[in-house]
Amino acid sequence: MSPKVFYFPQIPPRSPYYNLATEEAIAVKLVSEGITAGVRLWKNPDSIILGLSENPFRNIKEEVVTRYETVARNEGFQKKPKPNFCYIARRASGGGTVFHSLTGNINYSLYFNLEERKELFPVKDSYEILLGIVAKSLEKQNIRSTPKGKSDLVLEKDGIFKKISGNAQFRKRGCIVQHGTLILEETLIERVAEVLHHPPEEPDYRKERTHKDFLTSLPNFFSESIWAEDLLREVFSYLGEESPDDFSKISFFGPDFSTFRKHVLQESESIRKKKYQNPEYTLHREIPT
Numbered sequence: 001m002s003p004k005v006f007y008f009p010q011i012p013p014r015s016p017y018y019n020l021a022t023e024e025a026i027a028v029k030l031v032s033e034g035i036t037a038g039v040r041l042w043k044n045p046d047s048i049i050l051g052l053s054e055n056p057f058r059n060i061k062e063e064v065v066t067r068y069e070t071v072a073r074n075e076g077f078q079k080k081p082k083p084n085f086c087y088i089a090r091r092a093s094g095g096g097t098v099f100h101s102l103t104g105n106i107n108y109s110l111y112f113n114l115e116e117r118k119e120l121f122p123v124k125d126s127y128e129i130l131l132g133i134v135a136k137s138l139e140k141q142n143i144r145s146t147p148k149g150k151s152d153l154v155l156e157k158d159g160i161f162k163k164i165s166g167n168a169q170f171r172k173r174g175c176i177v178q179h180g181t182l183i184l185e186e187t188l189i190e191r192v193a194e195v196l197h198h199p200p201e202e203p204d205y206r207k208e209r210t211h212k213d214f215l216t217s218l219p220n221f222f223s224e225s226i227w228a229e230d231l232l233r234e235v236f237s238y239l240g241e242e243s244p245d246d247f248s249k250i251s252f253f254g255p256d257f258s259t260f261r262k263h264v265l266q267e268s269e270s271i272r273k274k275k276y277q278n279p280e281y282t283l284h285r286e287i288p289t
Helices: 016-030 062-074 123-139 186-195 224-238 255-276 279-284
Strands: 005-008 037-042 047-050 087-090 098-100 105-113 146-148 152-157 160-172 175-183
Touching: 005 224, 016 037, 016 047, 016 087, 016 105, 016 160, 016 175, 016 255, 037 224, 062 087, 062 279, 087 279, 098 186, 105 123, 105 224, 123 146, 123 152, 123 160, 123 175, 123 224, 146 160, 255 279
Parallel strands: 005 037, 047 087
Antiparallel strands: 037 105, 047 098, 105 175, 146 152, 152 160, 160 175
16 A cells, blocks of 8 residues: 655745644644655744743843733734734744744655654654755755754855754654754844844854854755655655655645544644643743643
8 A cells, every 4th residue: 555645835824833733733643644754845924933942031032032922912823924023932843943934944844654664763863864855855956965963954165064954853643743944045044143142052063153154045046846846756765655746636735635634723723722822832831721
């Protein structure tokens, strides 16, 4: 029997709480629905995304936290993005704090059923395999990236390694999720410096470099649409399967995934309201019962 693999393409902009809740809900439902793997591409409006254990008051500029907290407690949030606002959210995975924007970067999530892909159980092995999938997909556009640190992808420029992608993982109910971001525009790096302090912990190869000196964007010739198909092909190659000719046939929004989609969207609404949108979770990691 061929594996069930879904593709969740980019959709119109949503708040980071919607995006993170959807991501976790997919993980929660994947194994019980008999799905082998999936790829999701998504973007956030201006958002600071904390790793699970990160301290917002240590990582984020004070005025950004204050504005977020005022809006969160007095106005609340809708699914659609709030204009001229920098969100703060806390994700399900560990790792450092990152900044997202609609034009500055693209996010990807890779999902695999651990019951079917037992080689992904060891954390180190899983990073090696999954970073390899992303690196091979970039290489199709002549972008040669290499893994560095625990979970970064870097480009080498004049003998200096500059980060283009940070990655992190979480595991839920037999599903492993590795998500990462690819920097598309140099302007994103300027915004990072405006809203974030220098990180309290850094990989050895950073050597105390500023955000501007440490990060870089993908070349201008990078095509998101070509890369989306290349990434999917690399996932099928890893699974030892032939890629479909038409990726729309494996769309999360197509008829083959209607039950899965219904269960995921129900679960994500619950998680979004209880957890991700809740300022107590974002700021203090507390979820009221």
